[in-house]
Amino acid sequence: MLSRLCSLALCSLALVPVAVPAHAGDMSSWSAPEGTAARLIAGGTQGEALLGGVEIRLPPGLKTYWRYPGDSGVPPHFDWSGSQNVEAVEVLWPAPARFDDGGSYSIGYKHDVVLPLRITPKDRAQPVELKLNLDFAVCGKICQPANAALDLALPPGGAGTPSAALAQALARVPRAAPLGEKGEPGIATAKLERSAETPSIRIIADVGNAATADLFVEGPNDDWALPLPVRETGPDGRTVFVLPVDGVPKGADIATAKLRFTLVDGDRAIQVDAPLSAH
Structure with missing residues (x-):
């Protein structure tokens, strides 16, 4: 995977791990105070499932990748293994765009992006604690892998309603x-x-x-x-x-x-x- 990311020849190998304390409510804290950052957001329910999202903040001119990154790049990797009362988490990918990297093409997103989530609790009568270890890549002329550890507690039945950003992302899901x-x-x-x-x-x-x-x-x-x-x-x-x-x-x-x-x-x-x- 990393060989794809470094195919642009300019690559920083230093991961940026950031741990975020547990947070109850409609969203977690950002994983970083400025620049590239990520957070979890809540968004109500859809049938028997809870809705949420992973919001990734990107500085101007940078991009991150879709589930299939194209000729070069690394797709985000989601590790939910630390979550409590979670049967499954499905990532609902908004429609991506193609980027010309000069001789090769990648697929992903520029500007801030929300990746919607469909969360299935093991027990709908009990609260859910989402714990996400997220590995993703951010690229401009230089590509840098990044990591964020995120935590969001959801009450039984979910929390809040979809924000404007989450609603727009859901509308972009094919x-x-x-x-x-x-x-x-x-x-x-x-x-x-x-x-x-x-x-x-x-x-x-x-x-x-x-x-x-x-x-x-x-x-x-x-x-x-x-x-x-x-x-x-x-x-x-x-x-x-x-x-x-x-x-x-x-x-x-x-x-x-x-x-x-x-x-x-x-x-x-x-x-x-x-x-x-x-x-």
């Missing part, structure tokens, strides 16, 4: 959609083409803004490292994304594997989990 769904944004087809010398994946999408829409493709697990697609205009005016078959783990069959397609079209985004169809 909507689950089936392959072939009509409308914008939508992914009409995702095909494996073996006719060329190098096999490729060709995705036809319907989007509202063809000049800025973007697509990210992930494999079934972290062993996959599929390249970022190139955007083209199809013969019928539809948007086409093409990527070579590369970064597939040894022994894996891309023809049968279920892939994840995240299509971002302005303020709208969808996520499609589906296998490819043969061409």
Whole structure:
């Protein structure tokens, strides 16, 4: 993982560990008084689950990474093992953006970002104590790994209502959609083409803004490292994304594997989990 981060050749290896005391209420304290920092925030409930978020503060011009960081970078790593009365914590990733790093591309976020959480308590009648050991990376011209230890106590039934920042982040989480769904944004087809010398994946999408829409493709697990697609205009005016078959783990069959397609079209985004169809 660290080799990806240091591929930009300028890398500080000093971690920045910051421990934050336990905090009860709608949010924890920031992990640092200024500059890059993180905190936990509470946000009410969603069905049987509690809502919350990890808010990361970034100085101007810096970025941090999505769950799949692209050609270079390190995704955030969440360790919830110290939490009390927690069955599971799911990170709900807002739609990311692609960044040109000069010869390579990364995927992530610039400016401050909130990563929403869906928290499942073991016992809904008891309070929850979230303890997070967060490893993440912050990059400008120089990349630096960072660490924050965060703690937030939630009463039974959750605390507060989603802040404006959390509500906006939740609205940016891609909507689950089936392959072939009509409308914008939508992914009409995702095909494996073996006719060329190098096999490729060709995705036809319907989007509202063809000049800025973007697509990210992930494999079934972290062993996959599929390249970022190139955007083209199809013969019928539809948007086409093409990527070579590369970064597939040894022994894996891309023809049968279920892939994840995240299509971002302005303020709208969808996520499609589906296998490819043969061409």
